Amino acid sequence: xxxxxxxxxxxxxxxxxxxxxxxxxxxxASGSGSAxxxxxGSAxxxSAAPVTVTMMVGGIDKQIYLPYQLAEGLGYYxxxxxxxxxxxxxxxxxxxxxxxxxxxxxxxxxWYVHTIDFQQKGKDVISVAQLSGxxxxxxxxxxxTTISSPADWSGKTVGVTDLGSGxxxxxxxxxxxxxxTQAQFHRQGVGAGSTLVAALQHGTVxxxxxxxxxxxxxxxxxxxxxxxxxxxxxxxxxxxGGAFPSAAVLANADWVNxxxxxxQKVVDALVATMHYIATHSAADIADHLPPNFVSNGLVTKDxxxxxxxxxxxxxxxxxxMPANGPDTVLAVEKLAGKVTAPVDLTKTYTxxxxxxxxxxxxFAQ
Numbered sequence: 001x002x003x004x005x006x007x008x009x010x011x012x013x014x015x016x017x018x019x020x021x022x023x024x025x026x027x028x029a030s031g032s033g034s035a036x037x038x039x040x041g042s043a044x045x046x047s048a049a050p051v052t053v054t055m056m057v058g059g060i061d062k063q064i065y066l067p068y069q070l071a072e073g074l075g076y077y078x079x080x081x082x083x084x085x086x087x088x089x090x091x092x093x094x095x096x097x098x099x100x101x102x103x104x105x106x107x108x109x110x111w112y113v114h115t116i117d118f119q120q121k122g123k124d125v126i127s128v129a130q131l132s133g134x135x136x137x138x139x140x141x142x143x144x145t146t147i148s149s150p151a152d153w154s155g156k157t158v159g160v161t162d163l164g165s166g167x168x169x170x171x172x173x174x175x176x177x178x179x180x181t182q183a184q185f186h187r188q189g190v191g192a193g194s195t196l197v198a199a200l201q202h203g204t205v206x207x208x209x210x211x212x213x214x215x216x217x218x219x220x221x222x223x224x225x226x227x228x229x230x231x232x233x234x235x236x237x238x239x240x241g242g243a244f245p246s247a248a249v250l251a252n253a254d255w256v257n258x259x260x261x262x263x264q265k266v267v268d269a270l271v272a273t274m275h276y277i278a279t280h281s282a283a284d285i286a287d288h289l290p291p292n293f294v295s296n297g298l299v300t301k302d303x304x305x306x307x308x309x310x311x312x313x314x315x316x317x318x319x320x321m322p323a324n325g326p327d328t329v330l331a332v333e334k335l336a337g338k339v340t341a342p343v344d345l346t347k348t349y350t351x352x353x354x355x356x357x358x359x360x361x362x363f364a365q
Contacts, residue, residue, distance in 0.1 A: 050083040051262050055249075056096040057109035059192065060088035061293045063212040063308055064136030064247055066285070067273050067315065068109040073288035074276060076269040082262075084269075100250055101125055106259075107266065108250040111135075111166045112321075113329050115250065115348035120341045127248040127349040128256060129267045129357075130321045131274060134236040134314040135246045137167060138215050139174075139228035141207040142200050147227050150178040153185040159199050159208030162189035166246070167209040170230065172336035174239060193298065200224050216307035217298040231311040240332060243322035246314075248349075256350075264353050271319045271357035278317035282308035318363060319354040 057068050068086060071077055077084040087105070089096045100108035101123050108114075118125040141147040153175060160168040171187060190199040193214050199205045200223050207227065210218075215231075218224040229235030236244045249270060256263050277285060282305045286294045294304040316322070326345040333339045 048081055050078065050081050051265065052083045052085065053107065053262060053266060054085045054087070054105040055107040055109055056087045056089055056099045056105045058089050058096040058111070060086060060109070061290075062136075062192070063304075063311065064132065064314070065109055066289060066293075066308075067131045067247070067270060067277065069290065069293070070277070070285060070288055071269050071273040073290075074273060076272050077266070079272075080265040080268045082265050082269060084266075097125070097250060100252065103252070103255075106251065106255060109247065110250050112245040112248040112250075112326075112349065113166060113169065113333065115248075116330060116333055116343055116345075117338070119343055119348060120339065124253040124347070125250055126253050126256065126347070127245075127250055127321070128263055128353050129249040129270050129319040130245045130247075130316060130325070130349070130354075131249070131270065131319065132247040132314045133243040133245060133316050133322045133325065134233050135166070135170060135230040135240075135244055136211050136311060136314045137170065137209050137230040138211070138226045139207050139209050139230070140196075140200065140215060140218050140224040141227040142203070142205075142224050143222055145206055147207055150174040150180055150228070153207065154180060155185065156206045157186040157188050157204070159190040159196060159205035160187050161192055161209070163187065165189075169333060169336045169338055170240075171209060172338075173332045174228065176335045176337075177239075197221075197223060197298070212307040212311055213294075213299040213304045216303050216310075220303060232313050236328075240328055242328040243325045244328050244332070245322055245325040253347075264356060267319065267353040268357045268360055271354060271363075272361055274315060274317055274319050275361065275363060277312065277315050282306075282312055285312075318358055320351055320358075321349050321354075 055068065057065050059065055060069055072084060072086060096108040097110040097114040099105045101118055112127045112130060115125050115127055158171060160171050168187060175185060188205055190196050190205060190208055192210055196208045196210050196214060197218060200208055200218065215226065228239060230239060233243060236242065285308060286301060286305050295301040326348060330343055330345060
C-alpha cells in the first residue's frame with residue numbers, strides 16, 4: 001500500500017450547466033506539514049476564507065462519477081473550506097485527466113488507470129482518494145443477439161466511448177482474455193448516452209460499453225441487454241480478476257506536495273460524501289443531485305434511482321485504495337497492450353489524506 005505522496009471518458013448525454021472557469025494551479029493556497037496534521041486543522045477550517053479549487057470530471061452527469069457533484073449538493077466542499085469550481089469534459093474537448101496533467105485544473109475526477117498511463121510518459125500524476133472499486137460499466141449487446149462473452153465478438157464491431165479511453169482498454173483486455181486478437185474484431189468510438197443508443201439501434205455496433213443511467217434506458221426500451229457486468233465488485237472479480245479502482249481524485253504530485261492543506265480539505269469532503277453514499281438510499285442520493293442529472297430525455301427519476309440502487313455497490317465507503325487494486329489495473333493494462341515501460345505502483349497513489357479524513361470523521365480504519 002502506498003504511503004508516499006508522488007502521484008476519460010467522454011461526457012454524458014446531458015448538457016451540464018457547471019462553472020467552466022479554470023483557475024491557474026497556483027490559485028489554491030499552499031499548505032505545509034503532513035496529511036494528518038492537515039486533517040487536524042480541517043475541523044476548524046470552515047470559519048476561514050474558502051480556498052478556490054478547480055476540478056474537471058470525466059462526464060459529471062454519469063452515475064459512476066456522481067460523488068464529485070454530490071459533495072457539492074450536500075454542501076460538503078463549503079463545510080470543509082473549499083470553494084469548488086466543478087466542470088465536465090465535453091465531446092471533442094480536452095479530457096479531465098489531460099486537463100489536470102497540463103495544469104488547466106487543480107484536480108480531475110477520472111479513472112485511476114491514468115496515473116499509470118502518465119507515469120509511462122514521465123508525468124507524476126497521483127490519486128489522492130479512490131471513490132470506486134469497479135468500473136461501473138456494463139457491456140450492452142443488441143436485443144436479438146446471443147452474445148454472452150467477449151469470444152462472441154469475433155468478426156463484429158463493438159462500441160467504446162472513444163479509442164484510447166478507459167472503456168477501450170477494458171474492451172481490449174476482455175477480448176485478449178478470451179483469446180480474441182485485435183485483428184479478429186473491430187472497435188468503434190460511439191461516445192456515450194444518446195449516441196451509443198443510436199449506434200445500437202441502427203446496428204452500427206453489436207455491443208457497447210456504457211454506464212448508468214444509459215444502461216437502464218437501453219434495458220427499459222428493450223434496445224439492449226447486459227451481457228458483461230463490470231458495474232459491481234462481483235462483476236469485477238469475475239471478469240477482471242479482482243477489485244478494479246476506477247473513479248478517483250487525480251492531481252499532479254508537485255501540486256499536491258505544495259498544497260497539502262487544500263488537498264486534505266477536498267479529501268475530507270469527499271470521504272464524508274462516500275460515507276453518505278454508503279449509509280443512504282439511492283433516492284436520498286438522487287435528491288441531492290441536479291434535476292437534469294436524474295430526469296431527462298433518456299431516464300425518469302424513478303428509473304435513475306432504480307439504476308443507482310442496482311449498481312451503488314461500486315462506490316467505496318471510505319475512499320481507500322482497495323488492496324491489490326493497483327495490481328489488477330496494471331494487469332488489465334498489460335494484457336490490453338498499453339504498458340510499454342516499467343511501472344512503480346507505489347508512486348501512483350497515496351492513502352495518507354484518506355486515512356486522515358476518516359480519522360477526522362471518526363470512522364475506524
